[in-house]
Amino acid sequence: MKAAYITQTGPPEVIIYGELPTPKPGPTECLIKVAAVDVNPIDTYVRGGVVPAKINFPFILGRDLAGTVVESGVAVKRFKPGDRVWASNQGFAGRQGTFSEFACVDTSWLHATPPSVRDEDIVAASLVGITANLGLLRDAKLKTGEIIFVNGGSGGVGSCVLQMAKAIGARVVTTAGSDEKVACCHKFGADLALNYKTQDVDAAIKSFAPDGVNVWWETLREPNFERAIPLLAQRGRMIVMAGREAKPAFPVGAFYTKDCSLFGFAMFNSSAGEQRTAAAYINRWMSEGKLKAQIDRVMPLSETAAAHRLQEESTIQKSGALSGKIVLKP
Ligand SMILES: NC(=O)c1ccc[n+]([C@@H]2O[C@H](COP(=O)([O-])OP(=O)(O)OC[C@H]3O[C@@H](n4cnc5c(N)ncnc54)[C@H](OP(=O)(O)O)[C@@H]3O)[C@@H](O)[C@H]2O)c1
Numbered sequence: 541m542k543a544a545y546i547t548q549t550g551p552p553e554v555i556i557y558g559e560l561p562t563p564k565p566g567p568t569e570c571l572i573k574v575a576a577v578d579v580n581p582i583d584t585y586v587r588g589g590v591v592p593a594k595i596n597f598p599f600i601l602g603r604d605l606a607g608t609v610v611e612s613g614v615a616v617k618r619f620k621p622g623d624r625v626w627a628s629n630q631g632f633a634g635r636q637g638t639f640s641e642f643a644c645v646d647t648s649w650l651h652a653t654p655p656s657v658r659d660e661d662i663v664a665a666s667l668v669g670i671t672a673n674l675g676l677l678r679d680a681k682l683k684t685g686e687i688i689f690v691n692g693g694s695g696g697v698g699s700c701v702l703q704m705a706k707a708i709g710a711r712v713v714t715t716a717g718s719d720e721k722v723a724c725c726h727k728f729g730a731d732l733a734l735n736y737k738t739q740d741v742d743a744a745i746k747s748f749a750p751d752g753v754n755v756w757w758e759t760l761r762e763p764n765f766e767r768a769i770p771l772l773a774q775r776g777r778m779i780v781m782a783g784r785e786a787k788p789a790f791p792v793g794a795f796y797t798k799d800c801s802l803f804g805f806a807m808f809n810s811s812a813g814e815q816r817t818a819a820a821y822i823n824r825w826m827s828e829g830k831l832k833a834q835i836d837r838v839m840p841l842s843e844t845a846a847a848h849r850l851q852e853e854s855t856i857q858k859s860g861a862l863s864g865k866i867v868l869k870p
Contacts, residue, residue: 541559541560541561541562541640541641541642542557542558542559542640542641542841542842542870543557543558543559543560543600543639543640543641544556544557544600544601544602544639544640544841544842544844544845544868545558545560545598545599545600545601545637545639545640546587546597546598546599546601547597547598547599548597549586549587549588549589549595550587550588550589551588552584552587552845552846552848552849552852553845554587555587555601555844555845555848556598557841557842557844557845560598560600560640562641562642563636563642563643563644564644565611565612565613565616565644566613566644566646567613567614567615567616568613568615568616568646568647568648569613569616569644569645569646569647570609570611570612570613570616570619570625570644570645570647570650571609571610571611571612571642571643571644572605572607572608572609572610572625572627572642572643572644572645573607573608573610573641573642574605574606574607574638574640574641574642574643574870575606575607575608575659575660575869575870576605576606576607576659576660576663576838576867576868576869577602577604577605577606577638577639577663577841577867577868577869577870578602578604578663578664578666578667578865578866578867578868579602579844579847579848579851579865579866579868580603580604580667580668580696580851581696581851581852581855581856582603582667582808583601583602583603583631583637583848583851584848584851584852584855584856586601586631587601587848591784593632594633594634596634596636599631599636599637600631600636600637600638600639600640600643601631601637601638601639601844602630602631602637602638602639603628603629603630603631603632603637603638603666603667603808604626604627604628604630604638604663604666604667605626605627605630605638605643605645605663606624606625606626606653606659606660606662606663606666607624607625607626607643607659608622608623608624608625609621609622609623609624609625610642613647616647618647618650619647619650619652623652624652624653624655624659625645625650625651625652625653626650626651626653626659626662626663626666626819627645627649627650627651627666628649628666628667628670628807628815629649629667629670629807629808629810629812629815630643630645630649632808633808639841639844639868640841640870641870646812648812648816649812649815651816651819651820651822651823652823653823654823654826654827656827657823657826657827660833660835660838660867660869661826661832661833661835662822662823662826662833663867664696664833664834664835664864664865664867665700665822665826665831665833666822667807668696668697668699668700668865669700669704669818669822669831670807670810670815670818670819670822671697671700671781671807672697672700672701672704673700673704673817673818673821673822674805674807674810674814674818675701675757675779675781675803675805676688676701676704676705676708676755676757677708677818677821678814679777679779679803679805680755680757680777680779680803681777682705682708682710682754682755683708683709683710683754684708684709684710685709685710685711686710686711686754686755687710687711687712687713687748687749687753687754687755687773688701688705688710688711688712688713688753688754688755688756688757689712689713689714689745689749689753689755689756689757689771690702690705690712690713690714690715690757690759691714691715691756691757691758691759691760692714692715692716692759692760693712693714693715693716693725693728693730693733694716694717694721694722694724694725694834694863694864695759695834695855695862695864696834696864696865697759697781698714698757698759699724699725699728699834699864700831700834701757701759702714702725702728702729702730703728703729703825703830703831703832704821704825704831706728706729706730706830707825707830707831710754710755711731712729712730712731712732713730713731713732713733713734713744713745713748713749713753714730714732714733714734715733715734715735715736715741716733716734716735716736717735717736717737717860718735718737718860719735720863721860721863722734722735724834724863728832728834731748732744732748742767742771745771746771749771749773751773751774752771752772752773752774752776752798753771753772753773753776754772754773754775754776754777755776755777755778755779756768756771756772756776756777756778756779757778757779758778758779758780758781758782759781759782760782760783761782761783761784761785761786761856762783762786762788763780763782763783763786763788764788765778765788765789765790765791765795766788766789766791769790769791769794769795769798769800770791770794772795772798772800773798774798774799775798775799775800775801776798776800776801777800777801777802777803778800778801778802778803779803779804779805780802780803780804781804781805781806781807833864833865834863834864834865835864835865835867836862836863836864836865836866837866837867838866838867838868838869839866839867839868839869840868840869840870841868841869841870843868844868847866847868850862850866851866
C-alpha cells in the first residue's frame with residue numbers, strides 16, 4: 541500500500557511517500573480502507589522530533605482517519621466489512637499512524653460514521669472535535685446561557701469549540717485574524733466575532749460581558765494570564781491546551797479571590813471511553829448540522845510534506861495561511 545511515513549525525525553523533507561506492507565488486523569482490530577485523513581499540528585511536532593514520542597520506524601504519520609472496514613479481527617463484534625468508520629488517537633503510544641491506503645485500528649478507538657456525513661468532514665472534526673468536547677463538557681462544564689470567549693475561533697480547535705458552545709446554548713465571543721475569518725466565525729454562530737489585528741478585543745469583551753466571561757478557551761501557544769484573569773467572571777474557568785514551552789506570569793490574587801479554576805489537558809491522554817463519549821456528541825451534532833467541518837483545502841496524500849510545511853507556517857509561524865484543516869486523500 542502507499543503510505544506517508546518517516547524513518548527518522550526531522551524537517552518535512554524526511555517524509556517518504558512510498559510502499560509499505562498492508563497490515564493484518566489483530567483479533568480486536570479492523571482493517572480500514574482509508575478515504576480521508578487530516579493534518580494536526582502535533583503531527584508536525586512528532587515528525588520534527590520536538591516532542592517525546594514512542595515511535596517504531598518506519599513510522600506512518602497521522603492521528604485521524606475516516607474510511608470503510610474491509611476486514612474485522614476474529615473477536616470484533618461492533619463492526620463488519622462495509623461499515624463506515626472514523627478514528628483518532630492513532631500514531632501515538634506505539635500505535636502506527638493513519639496516512640496510508642489501509643490502516644489497522646483497535647475497535648476501542650473506532651466510531652461509526654453517520655450516513656449523512658462525508659468522510660472528509662468527519663475526519664476534519666475528529667481530533668479537534670474530541671479536544672473541544674473534552675474541554676467544554678468534561679473539564680469546563682459549560683452551561684446553557686453562559687458566556688465563553690474562544691481566542692482563535694477560525695482554527696481547527698477553535699471552530700469546533702465555537703460551534704459546540706453554541707450547540708450547548710452558550711453565548712460566544714471569539715477572535716480571528718482577518719475580516720473573512722471573522723465572517724466565518726459569524727457563520728458558525730458566534731454572537732460576537734472580532735478581528736484581533738484591527739479591533740480592541742478586551743474592550744469589546746468587557747462591553748459584551750460586564751461581569752466577565754464564564755469560560756476562557758485559549759488556543760494560543762502563548763497564554764496571557766495577566767490579560768485573561770481580569771476578564772474572567774466569578775467562578776470563571778480557563779482552558780489551556782497549547783504552548784509546551786510557555787512560562788507566562790500568573791496573577792494569583794486576581795485568580796483565587798474570584799474562585800476561578802484552570803484546566804490543562806492533552807486529548808491524547810484521554811481514555812478510549814472518554815473519546816467514545818466525545819465522538820457520540822460529534823456524530824450527533826454533525827448529523828444535525830450543528831457542527832460543520834472547517835476545511836481549508838483537500839490535497840492528495842502524496843503531498844503530505846507540502847501539507848506539513850503549510851501547517852507549520854500557519855500554526856507555528858502564524859502566517860494565517862490556513863483557515864481550519866488540511867484534509868488529505870490517499
Ligand atoms: N492539548 C490538546 O489536546 C490539543 C489538541 C489539538 C491542538 N492542540 C494545540 O492547540 C493549538 C491550536 O491547534 P489548531 O489545530 O486549532 O491550530 P490552528 O488551526 O492553526 O489554529 C490556530 C488559531 O490561532 C489563531 N491565532 C493566531 N494568532 C492569534 C492571536 N494573536 N490572537 C488570537 N488568535 C490567534 C489563528 O487565527 P487566524 O488564523 O485567524 O489568525 C487560528 O484560529 C496548537 O498549538 C496545537 O498543537 C492541542
